[in-house]
Amino acid sequence: MARIMIVDDETMLTDLLSQHLQDCGYETLTANDAPAALKLLPRNPDLILLDINMPGTDGLELCRTIRSHVSCPILFLTARITEQDKVIGLDYGGDDYITKPFSLKELTARIAAHLRRDQRTLTRSSVLTTPDGLVVNLSERRVFYRDQEILFSRREFIVLEFLLTNRGRVFDRERIYECVWGLEAEGDSGVIKEHIRKIRVKLREVCERDYIETIWGVGYKWAD
Numbered sequence: 001m002a003r004i005m006i007v008d009d010e011t012m013l014t015d016l017l018s019q020h021l022q023d024c025g026y027e028t029l030t031a032n033d034a035p036a037a038l039k040l041l042p043r044n045p046d047l048i049l050l051d052i053n054m055p056g057t058d059g060l061e062l063c064r065t066i067r068s069h070v071s072c073p074i075l076f077l078t079a080r081i082t083e084q085d086k087v088i089g090l091d092y093g094g095d096d097y098i099t100k101p102f103s104l105k106e107l108t109a110r111i112a113a114h115l116r117r118d119q120r121t122l123t124r125s126s127v128l129t130t131p132d133g134l135v136v137n138l139s140e141r142r143v144f145y146r147d148q149e150i151l152f153s154r155r156e157f158i159v160l161e162f163l164l165t166n167r168g169r170v171f172d173r174e175r176i177y178e179c180v181w182g183l184e185a186e187g188d189s190g191v192i193k194e195h196i197r198k199i200r201v202k203l204r205e206v207c208e209r210d211y212i213e214t215i216w217g218v219g220y221k222w223a224d
Contacts, residue, residue: 002046006028006049007048029043034065046072051078060092067092073095117158133145143160152202172220173192
């Protein structure tokens with residue numbers, strides 16, 4: 001049974017989401033502020049729903065604090081919808097956004113998609129390589145280039161894995177989002193652009209080359 005932690009300063013909302021997710025077969029943990037959320041981390045949640053607009057330590061700062069302790073998916077609950085807000089959230093360690101107001105059906109589907117993707121990655125044991133020495137260990141979620149490790153966030157790794165696994169094929173942002181996040185037309189594909197930018201920067205710093213090619217007007221592909 002997957003364990004979902006819900007962090008929101010609105011008690012009515014955390015109670016509603018907790019009851020709904022329990023009805024869907026999940027175990028739930030609830031917190032209404034950052035200190036309470038930090039105390040729950042030793043319970044090892046499988047996914048965290050995190051409100052951004054909380055008094056005191058907001059969701060962004062809390063995300064950055066807990067990201068060093070957990071690798072599970074973190075989904076922001078927020079009314080913020082600007083591209084810059086999304087970029088900031090990704091930089092702080094979040095994986096996805098669910099914009100308020102949202103339907104319980106959409107929320108449940110998004111949670112299930114993230115958990116499925118997380119489990120598929122954990123259960124795979126193959127190692128992907130490139131001719132010039134890049135090694136991607138899927139089971140350990142680690143990337144090396146000629147024995148030097150390159151650190152990626154959880155979501156960056158999944159995007160990298162998807163493109164490398166399908167090397168040579170071109171995907172637009174919407175298709176990458178659909179395949180990586182596991183939902184059709186439910187999420188915001190704009191996060192893909194920022195993930196790919198950060199992946200490119202990290203690879204270029206160590207490998208001194210670009211593996212991800214932009215096909216202008218079409219999308220992206222991995223090109224060895």
